[in-house]
Amino acid sequence: MPVLxxxxxxxxxxxxxxxxxxxxxxxxxxxxxxxxxxxDSSPNMLAMRIxxxxxxxxxxxxxxxxxxxxxxxxxxxxxxxxxxxxxKYDSIGLGSLAFVRALEDAGLTxxxxxxxxxxxxxxxxxxGEVLGIDAKWGGQADxxxxxxxxxxxxxxxxxxxxxxxxxxxxxxxxVNYGGSNAAGxxxxxxxxxxxxxxxxxxxxxxAMMFRRYMEETGLTSAELGEVAVAQRIGASLNPNxxxxxxxxxxxxxxxxxxxxxxxIFDYCLINDGGVALIITSAERARxxxxxxxxxxxGRYDLNTGATSLEPRLTEYYLPAQQKVAxxxxxxxxxxxxxxxxxxxxxxxxxxxxxALEGYGYCPAGGAGKFLREEGVALGxxxxxxxxxxxxxxxxxxxWAHQVEAVRQVRGICGERQVPDCRFVHYSSxxxxxxxxxxxxx
Amino acid sequence: xxxxxxxxxxDDVRMWESIEREQLxxxxxxxxxxxxxxxxxxxxxxxxxETEWKPVSGKGKVVSWVVFxxxxxxxxxxxxNAMTVRLEEGPLIVTNLTGPEPEGSWIGREVKLEYxxxxxRKQHAARIVD
Numbered sequence: 001m002p003v004l005x006x007x008x009x010x011x012x013x014x015x016x017x018x019x020x021x022x023x024x025x026x027x028x029x030x031x032x033x034x035x036x037x038x039x040d041s042s043p044n045m046l047a048m049r050i051x052x053x054x055x056x057x058x059x060x061x062x063x064x065x066x067x068x069x070x071x072x073x074x075x076x077x078x079x080x081x082x083x084x085x086x087x088k089y090d091s092i093g094l095g096s097l098a099f100v101r102a103l104e105d106a107g108l109t110x111x112x113x114x115x116x117x118x119x120x121x122x123x124x125x126x127x128g129e130v131l132g133i134d135a136k137w138g139g140q141a142d143x144x145x146x147x148x149x150x151x152x153x154x155x156x157x158x159x160x161x162x163x164x165x166x167x168x169x170x171x172x173x174x175v176n177y178g179g180s181n182a183a184g185x186x187x188x189x190x191x192x193x194x195x196x197x198x199x200x201x202x203x204x205x206x207a208m209m210f211r212r213y214m215e216e217t218g219l220t221s222a223e224l225g226e227v228a229v230a231q232r233i234g235a236s237l238n239p240n241x242x243x244x245x246x247x248x249x250x251x252x253x254x255x256x257x258x259x260x261x262x263x264i265f266d267y268c269l270i271n272d273g274g275v276a277l278i279i280t281s282a283e284r285a286r287x288x289x290x291x292x293x294x295x296x297x298g299r300y301d302l303n304t305g306a307t308s309l310e311p312r313l314t315e316y317y318l319p320a321q322q323k324v325a326x327x328x329x330x331x332x333x334x335x336x337x338x339x340x341x342x343x344x345x346x347x348x349x350x351x352x353x354x355a356l357e358g359y360g361y362c363p364a365g366g367a368g369k370f371l372r373e374e375g376v377a378l379g380x381x382x383x384x385x386x387x388x389x390x391x392x393x394x395x396x397x398x399w400a401h402q403v404e405a406v407r408q409v410r411g412i413c414g415e416r417q418v419p420d421c422r423f424v425h426y427s428s429x430x431x432x433x434x435x436x437x438x439x440x441x
Numbered sequence: 442x443x444x445x446x447x448x449x450x451x452d453d454v455r456m457w458e459s460i461e462r463e464q465l466x467x468x469x470x471x472x473x474x475x476x477x478x479x480x481x482x483x484x485x486x487x488x489x490x491e492t493e494w495k496p497v498s499g500k501g502k503v504v505s506w507v508v509f510x511x512x513x514x515x516x517x518x519x520x521x522n523a524m525t526v527r528l529e530e531g532p533l534i535v536t537n538l539t540g541p542e543p544e545g546s547w548i549g550r551e552v553k554l555e556y557x558x559x560x561x562r563k564q565h566a567a568r569i570v571d
Contacts, residue, residue: 179513180443189448193479194535196447196564198517204507208525212505215548260508304485308478308533313504313525 059296059331061151066285066293067439069106069278070403071098072240075394078272079171079242087172087272091122092130094274095167099131102276107289108161113278115159117146119166119399127165135159143275143398144345144428144435148297150279160281166399167274175270177202188431189307203267203348205431207259209312210350214261219353219368221261225252227349227384228265228391230377235388237378237416242269243392266349268390275399277406292409295423295438296332298324302432311432320434321358321427328436332423336360339438340421341408342382343401345428346389352376355427358434378416386416398428405439444516444560452480455494461563463556466494467532478532499554501526501567503547504533516560526552526567539566 073094081087089097095118103110110131116138118127124140137158141149143166150162175183178201185192190205199208213219229249235241247265255263285291300323302311311317329335336359344355353367361382362370374381387393387404394400405424407413423440447457452468459466468480472489483490506524509517522538524547539557543550551571556563 180446189479193448194523195445195514196559196562197523197535197537197566198445198509198514198521199507199523199535200445200513204509204523207507208505208523211507212548215546257508257510260510305533309525309535310533313533 059333061148061155061297062295062331062333063282063293065151065154065279066282066288066291067277067402067406068280068285068288068291069102069104069108069276070406071101071103071105071276072396072400072403073097073272073274075240075242075271075273075396075400079394082171082272087169089167089169089272089274091167091169091173091274092126093167094169094272095119095122095127095165095276096130096274098167098274098276099163099165102163102278106278106280108278108280112161113163115150115153115162117141117149117162117164119143119146119164119168119397121166121168121170121397127167131163131165133163137162142430143396143402144426144437145299147277147279147294147402147437148299148435151294151297154279154281160284162279164277164279165274166276166396168397169272170270170395171272177270178204190309190312190431193307201259202431203262204259205309205312206348206350207262208309209316210348211261212313213316213350213354217365217368219371221253221263222249223368223371224266224349224353225249225263226371227346227352227376228252228263230375230380230383231346231349231385231389231391233377234383234386234416235392237414238387238393241388241393242271243388262348262350265391268347268395269392271394271396273394273396273400275396275403277399277402290410292406292439293441295334295440296328296330296436297438298326298328298331298434298436300324300327300434302434306432316354316357317429317432317434318354318358318364320432321355321429322360324427324434324436325359328425328438332438332440334423334438334440336425339382339423339425341386341405341418341424342376342384343386343405343424343426344384344389345398345401345426345430346385346391347395347430349391351429352384354429356382358429359425359427359436378418383418386413386418398430401426401428402437405437409439409441442512442515445514447562447564448479450480452482456480459494459496460556460565463563464496465499465554465565466496467530468492469495476530476532478534495530497528497530497532499528499565501528501534501552501554503550503552503567503569506538506547524567526554534565536564537566538569540568543569 376384470484471491552567
């Protein structure tokens with residue numbers, strides 16, 4: 001048996017536990033094969049190693065913080081309000097309503113909050129001003145980086161109770177994600193640079209990417225359609241979802257193209273709404289009614305070649321997801337086989353097959369087969385976006401996915417509850433900026 | 442809705458001038474000779490800030506393509522295509538297919554750049570030549 005001490009031991013232990021949990025068979029992480037498994041796995045040695053590993057591991061941001069409160073606006077009402085011309089709140093108002101509800105859910109008062117993260121769609125200062133929060137620590141971030149930053153702030157002692165607030169009136173404000181005033185172009189040059197050739201919209205960028213992926217792997221339109229069909233099942237059991245009527249693969253294939261090969265059912269639902277989360281230290285969370293622990297986080301950004309579309313078209317961003325997989329699963333000490341449900345940032349349905357491959361839920365190139373034979377609907381192999389996600393619940397830019405993750409771990413999702421849900425994996429890969437968070441009990 | 446408009450940062454101007462002359466030139470690194478597309482002030486490979494401009498042959502292969510069915514611009518009524526081409530010199534560019542559309546997949550087809558007038562400005566498009 002190799003002599004392993006300290007960090008090296010912990011490293012090997014985690015890889016070994018991964019292999020035990022079956023990820024080796026399911027995944028395609030060739031790097032893991034470089035680490036030989038520990039040969040002696042007798043029960044006594046195992047117990048000793050676990051004790052030793054647990055006493056040595058300082059796993060980054062694992063179990064540093066927990067979500068103790070979630071809140072959001074009534075997305076169906078928000079949708080109806082725009083249609084009926086009776087909009088009541090702007091982005092600041094939508095965020096405010098979500099904050100009040102999250103605070104109530106957490107059983108805390110506004111004065112308990114000492115950290116504030118505000119989503120990118122509202123100014124930080126104004127949001128803090130209307131909520132009356134003078135923060136010890138704060139900033140602006142999207143949903144996934146916001147959660148990670150809250151953990152960092154709590155771990156470092158800069159804050160103890162962080163409120164994350166997001167409000168977006170993108171529907172009533174007529175925000176365009178393509179065309180001559182495409183949103184996001186200030187952050188991502190690829191969103192606007194190719195416009196002289198009519199190439200615009202984030203959907204078109206994914207259509208270009210996925211056309212090539214489909215040809216390389218043989219994934220069919222019908223197999224991609226399984227994503228929209230599966231998520232609509234979750235939405236049909238979600239009272240907050242905008243689109244609750246189930247669809248079939250035939251409906252999907254008969255639907256209009258927006259940017260071919262992507263159909264309208266592959267696109268997210270742009271809607272007004274707000275979401276808020278309350279995150280606090282693991283210690284303080286013990287006093288909360290229903291805390292959900294953050295077991296691991298990971299991030300890797302592919303920036304090189306981004307505007308020329310190189311990492312998008314030639315590697316489908318998979319290297320970023322694979323790096324995040326190593327980081328997040330190692331930090332959490334669990335693997336893909338331990339995940340009870342996967343929540344994926346789904347501006348477009350094709351994010352799902354790419355995440356299945358990137359995180360080792362299926363072999364590279366095997367997502368089409370997985371979607372068809374294993375399934376991502378409730379009750380099948382790996383339920384994905386159980387709320388309906390961006391495609392069928394509401395496009396809340398990843399914020400509502402955190403709420404669904406928390407509720408699944410809490411076990412309060414009613415008819416769409418994943419049985420005995422212990423771990424939820426959240427993943428996003430917005431323009432090759434891959435992020436993961438693992439939530440659990 | 443509005444019309445399409447090229448992004449012309451300080452580094453892009455010379456490229457658009459070369460398109461106007463119907464001979465696409467791309468920026469390259471003086472040190473490692475790697476192309477920079479879009480043009481950039483520094484080489485992402487070696488961090489050299491010296492630049493040179495090199496004409497490209499206009500030959501390349503289709504990497505992927507899409508067809509727009511929704512209208513985003515006044516000067517691009519749908520349906521219309523956009524495609525990504527890998528130039529033989531290495532860079533990936535987005536352009537439009539001009540001329541007859543092939544049956545089946547476009548990926549891997551050989552193309553050659555041409556120059557077309559679009560809404561009063563010259564820009565490149567690509568024709569299948571294999």
